[in-house]
Amino acid sequence: MSIGTHSGKFHCDESFAVFMLQQLPEFEKHRVIRTRDAKLLETCDIVVDVGGVFDEKSKRFDHHQRGFQETMRSLGKLNFDTKLSSAGLIYAHYGKQVIQQILGGKIAPTMIDLFYHRLYENFVEAIDAIDNGIAQYDGVPRYHSPGNLSARAGQFNPHWNEENVDPDERFQLAVQFIGDEFVRNVKYLANVWWPAREIIEKAVENREQVRLRPLCKVAAWFLESPRAQNAPKTMPQVEKRGGA
Structure with missing residues (x-):
């Protein structure tokens, strides 16, 4: 039983795709084969980021073939x-199961759907874009970031001046x-963001009775969080105190 991906220089997308598959009971005991040998890839139970084929039924998840233009929207998953990339393809088909596994299966379907959306937006989409050479913005950047996930994952590749390095170990x-x-x-999301969201939503629902003072701490944190985009539109404003 094996998961196939390409040999040579690895990238963030297939690294993440392999990680997701390894979280699932269906693939957790599969060994990883890194090769470009088509005959060897045919023996694999699932193949990511190599082979020139995208076919869910045969578990082939490549995105390099000519004419490939799939998005989360075109697959009917999310409006992105x-x-x-291979990361997005695996996430599209297995992402909800992976989230369930990470959280021990004790999570409501509505939470899974929300987490699935937010994790694509805030984590997976950038991996897809970078691997496909899609710029985040037009023009010259005003500053340089210390490194995105894709760049940092790529640093695990053997360096030009290293000797006796096993590339498969580096891939792992x-x-x-x-x-x-x-x-x-x-x-x-499960342990910090979601509980805060529930507290705020309940406060909004009971805003005629609730005392706002005990909620100031969580409300201020939630409203200032980059993950607060899905907060209820009726949420009251919290005045900042002690500076901007």
């Missing part, structure tokens, strides 16, 4: 129009790195 390090980042994001 960024061309998918990249898989673990990107996986740890994803798990941290999933658990943040």
Whole structure:
């Protein structure tokens, strides 16, 4: 039983795709084969980021073939129009199951749907865009970021001046790195963001009776959080105190 991906220089998208598959009971015991040998890839149970085929039924998830333009919208998953990489393809088809596994299966379907959306928007979409060469903005950047996830995952590749390095071991390090980042994001949503969201929503629903003072701490944090975009539109404004 095996998961196939390409050999040579690895990238964030297939590293993340492999991590997601390894979280699922269906693939958790599969070994990873990194090769470009078509005959060897044919023996794999699932193949990502190589092979020139996208076919869910045969579990082939490549995005490099001519004419490939799939997005989360075109697959009927979410309303995002960024061309998918192998990360997005695997997330589209297995992402909800992966989130369930990370959270131990104890999560309501409505939460899964919301997390699935937010994790694509705030984590996966950038991996898709970068791998497909899609710029985040037009023009010259005003400053340089210290490094996105894709760049940091790529740093696990053997360097030109290193000797006796096993590229497959380095690939597994990249898989673990990107996986740890994803798990941290999933658990943040479940353990921090979601509880705060529930508190605020209940306060809004009962705004005629609730005392706002005890809510100031969580409300201020929630409203200032980059993850507050889906907050109820009727949420009251919280006055900032102690500076801007």
